Amino acid sequence: MAELSDIANEFIRQEIEEYLERPTEIERNIELFARVRPAMQDIAAALIEGEDDVVDRLTQQALADGIEALEIMDDGLIAGMGIVGIKFREAMIFVPEVLACARAMKAGMNYIEPILSDSGVEPIAKVLMGTVKGDLHDIGKNLCIMMLRGSGFEVVDLGVDTSDDDFIDAIEEHQPGIVGMSALLTTTMPNMGKAIEAFIDADVRDDVMVMVGGAPVTQDFADDMGADGYGKDALACVEVAKKLASA
């Protein structure tokens, strides 16, 4: 079993010590970072600090040093984003900080994405995400998208106020495995159920798995509407998506 002291990067060691509280998460992250090479730890650390220029530079450097794009994504960017998600869930950081981390992730992915798509590396699954009709809250949805992308999913973002037809057109165009819907208003929550009905009428319901979320949404409500999955925060969203992708 790996120990904290096996991790070369001091900042990462501190992050784990200071911010992680759940034993399983501590153990998982110690194992992870003790395994990955120091250059990847440095990328993860810069991402956690939200330093997009540093992530940009280190990613280019790593590629120039011959490190595989996939390794940089998994062991650097995604590993760092894992810690960001936990700190946000525990209210140790807030939305501005998470947005900065997302920007840093993007800085790295700018180099990684073209290489991966050229080399035919498959994403875990393709996910369509949208806030439902009549609802313009998108902060939570965007954080979910960021974590999904940060976990190896390809995500098509339909934005806010997404009509049933917008969802259906996008399903036909992008052929995703999963459709995620977000709603923050009690007035718009039922629109998730209506969208699922519309998927049935348009004969696309069986082509996709549907997951739902947003502050007022509950597991019961999700079940009643006939969704396949529900997640209460961005980390849970990734877990649900992984489960639905392998279902």
Add this chain to the structure above:
Amino acid sequence: MNQTSPVKAMTSRERVLAALRREPVDRTPVVNPTSVATVELMDLVDAPFPHANRDAAAMARLAATSYTELGFDSVMPVFSIIQESSALGCKMQWEQKDNWPTVRMSEPIWQDVDDIRIPNDYLSHPDIVCVLDAIRLLRKEFGNDVAIIGKTMGPWSLGYHCFGVEPFLLMSLDDPGKTMQCLERMKEATVQFGLAQIDAGVDALTVPDHATGDLVSGEYYKRFLMDMHSEFVDAIPVPLILHICGRTVDRMDYIAQTGMAAFHFDSKNTPCESKEAVGDRISLVGNINNPETLFSKDPADVRREVIQNLESGIQMVGPECAIPLQTRIENLVEIPKAVRHWHDHHGHSH
């Protein structure tokens, strides 16, 4: 705790104004510092959204229902949070009867300090004038019977609307100095609209400024807004009610230092912990849960939450934020009913 006996019967307006000053009241007032518009009430007085957000007479008719139909002690003609943003030039989505109007924040109008301009004719924009006229109509109809509360959006919320939420929050992290300059410029819109509503006859003003714990830290509130909110107290001479939804108990100590008359708080904070955080420095208004209680449960559950607030010494009772438009009237009238009932049986107020 003040005994009721020495306090003579008050009008709704007197009751609200006294509670805003934390003076004795004959009973705890029931207020709506954000909005209690519902589809049922729209039908009752033929003032549907989006019309009721843009036409002064319809706006006044719908606002009046909280006094005439629900028995609240205040009326609030601004049902949404977008009148100023519309006047500032934001792209609008006026929506239908069953949804609130909103700003298309994905198409921001400003990117930098120098983009910020409060138009010279800001106060003559139809969506501003509509509110001012509605206030005059309400004052004419009700005289001094009911408290008329207006609403002027704070600069942090205007920042979300005009810059887009994500760009604005990123700017706050990247360049706090620039963010401060932006807030300084945008606050003009807050002050101007506030003063115009005072001229039109409001008794108090709600200032929504969404620096909520769901988005930013308590330190953020202190760094960017605490002093500015104190300035508003001097610049806008009626009692001010700060509204921030979501979790806020970590910043209530700062909020209590602003000199605002009241803080309208969300059910994500218990009445007890909130009272503890602010002490006697500011009145609290709240905090009946919207989605779970008012929207989905029954009068008995509403009553339970009202009593919790009363027993914690909350100065004014009401919903935590703009209530869901499909909320049943039955649940809303239960709030004043429960307050009266409690006072009848306890014989004192806080």
